[in-house]
Amino acid sequence: MPERVAENVYIFSSETYAQLNAGAVVGPEWSVIIDTLIYPEETKGIRDFVEGRLGSPVRYLINTHYHFDHTLGNCWFPNATILSTKLCRELLDTRGRKALEISKEQNKELRDVKIVLPNVVFEVGSISIRVGKQTLTTIMLPGHSPDGIGVLIEEDRVLFAGDAMMAVPTILDGDIEQLEESLKRIPALKPENVVQGHGDVILRGEVGRVVDDDIRYLAYIKRHAKKALRRRDPEGYLASLDIEETGMSRILLNGSAPELHKRNLLTQYHKLKAEQ
Ligand SMILES: [Zn+2]
Structure with a gap:
């Protein structure tokens, strides 16, 4: 069952996949979905509910x-108009397709899914959608990936942050400085609730502290990636850095926290090395 965070605003969380979240804003005549869940049964559950x-x-x-x-x-919403940034569409068509091919080999549950590209895109600024009495406005929040946006429900101050906010901040194919800038913008939006791409919903009183913790965590990643450049065995050095050293728990995101931590360190290290 979804969690309700405001009138007509629901959150759907994956039971199995890294505390993944999606949302729905339900209007009197039609609704808007914000992101989907990875497994077909879970996304069909959103559709059946709404x-x-x-x-x-x-x-x-x-x-x-x-x-x-x-x-x-x-692909489970053939009648919906799918909106994203232009960059999101391009990356889904290229990197996304490639990643799905690899994952399909490893995961039978993804056998029947196919990539469906957004059919309305925007390049700069933001778009707003009025759903009943609520206004949804997009906000650029890149860093986890180059194309990240959030969606703010203006009246209720509910922010769907996408993966700009995760229980473990993660730079997959994004940029750590960009992610820091995006995080800094979030408290100024004065959210009542922040729905992270992965992890628990953050309540108003905790947003500032969580953002500060996330920025401190990213500073740790930058510091140690830089240190690794001077080591004889940089990857060995990075592998020795346990996530619990940063104050974060290993069990976050269904246990994928240590793996994400390792990837953050390696991503930043390889970026610095390429710049040298
Ligand atoms: Zn994600």
């Missing part, structure tokens, strides 16, 4: 970024 149970057809689906854990469910 269209079946609440009787509101999904007219729009917003992709916060191209990573396929958030976009694979596009």
Whole structure:
């Protein structure tokens, strides 16, 4: 069952995949979905709840970024208009397709899914959608990936942050400085709730502290990636850095925290090395 965070605003969380979240804003005549879940049954569960149970057809689906854990469910909403940045569409068509091919070999549950590209894109600024009495506005939040956006429900101050906020901040194919800039913008939006791409919902009183912790964590990644450049065995050095040293728990995101931590360190290290 979804969690309700404001009137007509619901959050759907994956039971199995890294505390992945998607959302729905349900209007009187039609609804907007923000991201999808990775497995077909989970995304169909969103559709059945919104269209079946609440009787509101999904007219729009917003992709916060191209990573396929958030976009694979596009194919289960054939009647919806799918919105994203132009960059998100391009990356889904290239990197996303490639990543899905690899994952399909490893994961039978993804056998039937196919990539469906957004059909309305925007390049700069933001777009707004009015759903009943609520206004959804997109906000550029790159860094985890180059194309990240968030969606703010203006009246209720609910921010769907996409993967700009995760229980473990993660730079997959993004940029650490960009992610820091995006994080710094979030408290100024005065959110009542922040729905992270992965992890628990953050309440108003905690947003500032969580953002500070995230920025401190990214500073740790930068510092140690830089240190590794001077080591004889840089990758060995990075592998020796346990996530718990940063104050974060290993069990976050269904246990994928140590793996994400390792990838953060390696991504930043390889970026610095390439710049040398
Ligand atoms: Zn994700």
